[in-house]
Amino acid sequence: MHNKKKNAGLRARNWTLIIYLDSAPENWKEILTETGVPWAHSPLHDKDVDVNGCILKPHYHVVIKFSLLKSYQQMLKLTGKLRAPNPQVCVSLVGSVVHFTHSNKSDKEKYQYDQQEIESYNGLDIEELLKPTKTEMNEILKEIRAFIIENDIQEFWRLCQYADKETSNWSRVINTKHTLINQFVTSYRHSRDKRKEVLQVDEIQLESALCLPTITTIEEYKKSQKNAELQALGVKEYQESYECQYSVQV
Incomplete structure (x- = not known):
C-alpha cells in the first residue's frame, strides 16, 4: 500500500514491465500490440541466476514508449491485464534495451542473450535506439582497428x-562504416605483404653476404699464408678471386 501511494503521482512517457511466463496470459503480446503504442520485449531470460546461483523464473523484459505522459494508475490497468508485476518508470530507453541482452558493461558477468531475438512492435526502431x-563510435572503431x-x-x-x-555493437558500427573499415583491412593486408617482401629480400642479401669473408677473416687468412703474391692482394681483388669459397667465421 505504501508503494502505491508513493508511486501514485508518477507520470512518464516510457515504462518498463516484466512478463513471467507462468502467470501471463498466452495472448500477452497481442494485448500490448492492440494498444497501438510502440513497444519491444527482450529475448526470453531463462538463464538468469540470483546471488546464490539459482535459476530465476523465465521472463521477458518489456519497454513501452508512449507519445504522451501516462500515470502510474493507467499503467497498473495494463499490467493487471497482463498479470505482471507493478510497472516501473523507464529512466533510459536505450539503457533498458541494452539490458535486454546484458551487453552493457555492468552486466558482462551475466548470461549474454542474442540481440536478434529482440522483438519490437508498432514501429519501435531498436536499431535506431542502439545507434x-x-x-562511442570512435571508441568502437579504435577497438576494431586494434x-x-x-x-x-x-x-x-x-x-x-x-x-x-x-x-552486436561492432556489427552496428561495421554496417555503418563498412567502406572505411574495409579500406583499413585492405591497407593492413598490403602493408603486411610489403613487410613480407622486404624480409624475403633481406634474407636473400644475408645469404649472399654469408658467401663473402669479412675483412677480419681476410686479414687473418692473409696473415696465415706464405704466398707473397696472395699477401699482396687487396681486399677487393681477394673477394673477386675467391668469392664464395670461404664462409664467414662466427
Missing part, C-alpha cells in the same frame, strides 16, 4: 563473421 553516439592488427585479419568478411557472433 552509438559519436564518442583487433584487426592483433588477430591478423586480412579479409573483411572474417571481421564481419566475428562481429556478428561475438559483439
